[in-house]
Amino acid sequence: MAGGQGGDLGEGVGQRMAVVSEGLGTMEEGAGQGQVKLPVKVLRPSKGWISLKLRDLWEYRELLFFLTWRDIKVRYQQTVLGAAWAILQPLFTMVVFSLFFGRLVGVPSDGVPYPIFSYAALVPWTFFANGLTTSASSIVGSANLIKKVYFPRLVVPISAVLSGGLDFVLAFVVLLGMMVYFAIYPTVNVVWLPFFLLLALVTSLGVGLWFAAMNVQFRDVRYVVPFLVQAWFFATPITYPSSLLPEPWRTLYGLNPMAGVVEGFRWALLNTEPGPGPMVFVSGVVAVFLLVSGAYYFRRMEKTFADVV
Numbered sequence: 001m002a003g004g005q006g007g008d009l010g011e012g013v014g015q016r017m018a019v020v021s022e023g024l025g026t027m028e029e030g031a032g033q034g035q036v037k038l039p040v041k042v043l044r045p046s047k048g049w050i051s052l053k054l055r056d057l058w059e060y061r062e063l064l065f066f067l068t069w070r071d072i073k074v075r076y077q078q079t080v081l082g083a084a085w086a087i088l089q090p091l092f093t094m095v096v097f098s099l100f101f102g103r104l105v106g107v108p109s110d111g112v113p114y115p116i117f118s119y120a121a122l123v124p125w126t127f128f129a130n131g132l133t134t135s136a137s138s139i140v141g142s143a144n145l146i147k148k149v150y151f152p153r154l155v156v157p158i159s160a161v162l163s164g165g166l167d168f169v170l171a172f173v174v175l176l177g178m179m180v181y182f183a184i185y186p187t188v189n190v191v192w193l194p195f196f197l198l199l200a201l202v203t204s205l206g207v208g209l210w211f212a213a214m215n216v217q218f219r220d221v222r223y224v225v226p227f228l229v230q231a232w233f234f235a236t237p238i239t240y241p242s243s244l245l246p247e248p249w250r251t252l253y254g255l256n257p258m259a260g261v262v263e264g265f266r267w268a269l270l271n272t273e274p275g276p277g278p279m280v281f282v283s284g285v286v287a288v289f290l291l292v293s294g295a296y297y298f299r300r301m302e303k304t305f306a307d308v309v
Contacts, residue, residue, distance in 0.1 A: 071163035086167035135208030206290030254282030
């Protein structure tokens with residue numbers, strides 16, 4: 001009887017173990033069927049001249065916004081005057097130029113008071129110069145971020161240029177106040193003003209992309225950029241009008257894209273004569289060439305950024 005009970009007990013335990021094993025198998029099978037397969041993105045180095053992948057910029061638009069906002073906050077962090085520097089920088093420069101070039105030298109100003117003549121040029125120039133300087137050093141300055149995560153590297157220099165938009169708005173408000181003070185009111189030409197601002201942005205970003213990529217390989221580029229900006233300043237009709245040049249030299253002057261921007265700003269806001277004319281077309285072509293070529297060069301070199309920076 002004991003042997004019979006032991007046999008029954010063994011059979012019962014065996015049956016229960018078989019049921020448990022069958023249940024575990026069913027659970028494992030169900031878990032296998034319900035498992036979610038995550039997409040895997042494989043990153044490989046590019047070769048030669050490759051696509052700009054502009055769709056990636058749209059996918060990372062939130063990152064572009066946050067990096068732009070970060071650059072704005074860092075620029076005026078722990079400063080006494082804060083964003084007021086965006087106004088004081090071109091304003092003090094205008095005062096110096098008005099004293100020396102306007103009064104002492106007597107430089108012509110296309111029929112408008114020299115202070116507003118020079119300040120109307122300094123507003124877009126400051127936006128361009130600051131964007132070029134910050135974008136040229138943006139990749140090296142974001143080395144820690146670039147080494148850790150993947151994102152379109154074009155986001156970094158673009159955000160550096162866009163961060164100067166707040167400075168431009170503040171300086172532009174002062175320009176509007178000066179126009180009211182001098183009783184100068186814009187005409188229908190003002191509708192072209194966004195185009196000239198876009199031309200300044202394209203020029204700044206195009207040149208900035210070239211130097212941002214080169215600055216990773218050659219660190220002495222950071223010493224070249226300030227010298228280039230200073231030389232470019234005197235090559236741009238800021239303290240003098242381009243009308244001093246006869247045609248066709250005035251049109252060829254548009255090979256400097258900022259010449260078209262500066263003269264366009266004056267024409268759109270102050271209604272200066274003569275208008276920029278064909279100079280703007282030449283400046284636009286050169287600016288687009290700088291942007292496209294700079295973007296392709298940047299994309300070709302970005303595969304080395306994480307290793308070299």
